[in-house]
Amino acid sequence: MSRAPLHIRPAIAADAPALAALSIQVWLDTYATEGVSDLIARYVLDEFTPAAFVSWISDPSTAVFVAEADGLLVGYARLRFGASQKLFPAADTELCTLYVQEPFTQAGVGSALLHEARAAVRSRTGSDALWLTVNVLNLRACAFYGKHGFVRTGTAWFTLGDARHENHVLGIC
Secondary structure (H helix, E strand, O other), rough: OOOEEEEEOOOOHHHHHHHHHHHHHHHHHHHHHHHHHHHHHHHHHHHOOOOHHHHHHOOOOOEEEEEEOOOEEEEEEEEEEOOOOOOOOOOOOEEEEEEEEEHHHHOOOHHHHHHHHHHHHHHHHHOOOEEEEOOOOOHHHHHHHHOOOOEEEEEEEEEOOOOOEEEEEEEOO
């Protein structure tokens, strides 16, 4: 199957509904592998809303980039500037999210989004330094970031309900 050319661009408010839907799809595909509990459903429906994306897109301390194929969203990256991380003090920009729809993984979408995100960091801060957290059980994402030069600098925890989930803190300069 041939793929449509990929286009990376800054997100606009009109992208918010598609970004919310894509986020829910990717999050559930990645983390709700044993089914969708009430807790998981409430989390994704509260976290990934069109209103949240409109807010992030309009926030000057945030940058959101979308990947499109044939005019359809297939992935996105969200940066937060001025976000320090004590486990990686060399950077004050966080890569909050890099999501790619499953059919488009292994097709260069994640790499293109990461490249655009790093260019935005460099343009805005004059530095290439960037940090992120990734669930330790998300082996594909851990391998992706390792392939792109990120190194582990510590551990952070994501709490959902009463459960704590281990995350690696990764950084790159």
